[in-house]
Amino acid sequence: MTEADLNLEKYPDRIAQIFEGKTLLITGGTGFVGKVLVEKLLRSCSGLKKILLLIRTKKDKNPQERIREMMNLALFDLLKKTRGPDIVNKVEAIAGDVMLPDLGMSKEDRRRVADEVEMIFHCAATIRFDEPLKKAVLLNVRGTKLMLDLAKECKKLMLFCHLSTAYCHLYEKVLYEKIYPPPADPHNVIKTVEWMDEEIIDSITHKILGDIPNTYAFTKALGESLVADEMDTLPVIIQRPSIIIPVWKEPIPGWTDNINGPAGLLIGAGKGVIRTMYCNSDRYADYLPVDIGVNAMLVSAWDYLTYKERRIYNLTSSSQYKISWSDIIEIGREVINTRMPLNGVAWYPGGSMKRSKLYHNICFYLFHIIPAIIVDILLFLLGYKPVLMRVQKRITRGFEVFEYYANNQWDFVNDESLNARENLNPRERQTYKVDGDGINYHDYFTNCVHCARLYILNEPDDTIPAAKRHMIVMWWVDKLTKLLFTVGIIYLLWTKLFKPLLGYA
Missing domain, CATH: 3.40.50.720 (NAD(P)-binding Rossmann-like Domain)
Incomplete structure (x- = not known):
């Protein structure tokens, strides 16, 4: 003592x-x-x-x-x-x-x-x-x-x-x-x-x-x-x-x-399903x-x-x-991406908060619903049970509650x-x-994700190194996909719009 x-x-x-x-x-x-x-x-x-x-x-x-x-x-x-x-x-x-x-x-x-x-x-x-x-x-x-x-x-x-x-x-x-x-x-x-x-x-x-x-x-x-x-x-x-x-x-x-x-x-953002x-x-x-x-x-x-x-x-x-919502997201992004990644992430964690309901709805369909449908179709064709649309329905119900509290004070x-x-x-x-004297939010949320891994998701500590390696791979996949998408859009604009306008054969 x-x-x-x-x-x-x-x-x-x-x-x-x-x-x-x-x-x-x-x-x-x-x-x-x-x-x-x-x-x-x-x-x-x-x-x-x-x-x-x-x-x-x-x-x-x-x-x-x-x-x-x-x-x-x-x-x-x-x-x-x-x-x-x-x-x-x-x-x-x-x-x-x-x-x-x-x-x-x-x-x-x-x-x-x-x-x-x-x-x-x-x-x-x-x-x-x-x-x-x-x-x-x-x-x-x-x-x-x-x-x-x-x-x-x-x-x-x-x-x-x-x-x-x-x-x-x-x-x-x-x-x-x-x-x-x-x-x-x-x-x-x-x-x-x-x-x-x-x-x-x-x-x-x-x-x-x-x-x-x-x-x-x-x-x-x-x-x-x-x-x-x-x-x-x-x-x-x-x-x-x-x-x-x-x-x-x-x-x-x-x-x-x-x-x-x-x-x-x-957890939802860390798994790549909330964007x-x-x-x-x-x-x-x-x-x-x-x-x-x-x-x-x-x-x-x-x-x-x-x-x-x-x-x-x-x-x-x-x-x-x-602590603001933006602070939580920034701290959470660091924790999930570098300190305590989760197993089997669907995509590299990303996304953002939107102040426009219309913009959010567009992004929701583009980055939540459409990918979920595509993945579920692939799972079905491979003989597995589709799961992502069911997950997205739960997320939608959660959003209905979250949005009221997140947009009021x-x-x-x-x-x-x-x-x-x-x-x-x-x-x-x-x-x-x-009281909260002495709290370190980075350490706190790291502990939260760690315990969620252990006690909710049943992801033991010996899987953390593999999760970190997988996160690096998903980072490259995310960047490469965005690059290819951008190049594809530029190519389409050039061939279908600018090239004819400029009179190139």
Whole structure:
């Protein structure tokens, strides 16, 4: 242990102390944020008594099997190394489903939760922006109501943390840490979708949403309003993280279990299948590495329990650190092309962001659709299954969501979260880091791509040298193709246009 570590040991870890001997209930514990939250609690607040995860059966795997599978992820290796393999026994499954009436829980499990649980972290939600409205309401709105009903039964409840999103009130270009009116009455919306046929709901979704671009933002705003209504009766706080991206520092730099957000753009561009995007490159979005977000959740929970002053926390970063879309693309280009290339790239990564929708659409058909059709035809003729058009359809759906956020701008005021950070001692600031001091974006995105290679694309490290060689080959192929195309155009213009005009035989 270094002298600096010894100096930090002089300070108490008051955040770990609030979880000492406590039983927690977490929904969404098998999701991206949920996994990192469980790992952090077990590693830094290991004195807790028990973590109960509300989990449904999925793909013929029961809740207990899903927990065992989750604990075998690389994400939990550091935990088991530092706290011992038995630490995972503090996590138990409660069979249930947030989408079902009464949360799909047995009477025995519900009674146990009511008797034992002292803190609830409600993280379960659908984060699909194109989720059908009925499912989004049942999960994000009714599910939240059912969790609040369960919280009212908990005899020892100290805290109910509701994980919302900083992007749920999109009509507010500056989002403050306060309650905003919901876009509709959540109780009426719940009653409506419960009895109405899904096809009918789908047909009127656009009218119900109004100016709100997707069901995610709509239902998260409704869910947040239900929590706000209970502030006088329950110890609830609302936590609004911005766009959650892969781990920055711990336990594995760059770790993720999905390729949503900027990581997905880097992977798509790195494979050579994304070559144009409609985006105002000077604008920026608000990103939050998942480990920083989880730390902020724990800090805000401690802050509320200690001071009982603040109830809404914007867990955002852009008031301190801004990175534009163009910066992300330039950094990503360097990472993908030189530091951490991917296997089997379809073409040398390139392309650009377009501010003109028309120009983007032209480039999309020229460099996305037409090449995909040609390659799929060749694959079919060679006896392989066509895949690229299916990939491009997924990219198109992703673009429909991305373009709205990339061409608009929001700012977030996070004074309450900053005030909570100011109350931390040096040990807590290190253990529960909630700022971006010291971040190197080149190293961060290199780690993101590296982990995506390992854990998402299943591309082991021993394939990196071959990927670098292949990238050099694709660079030459790209340059040669462009040269031949340019020469061909010049030749056609000369023979078909200029030569006759100039009177050459």
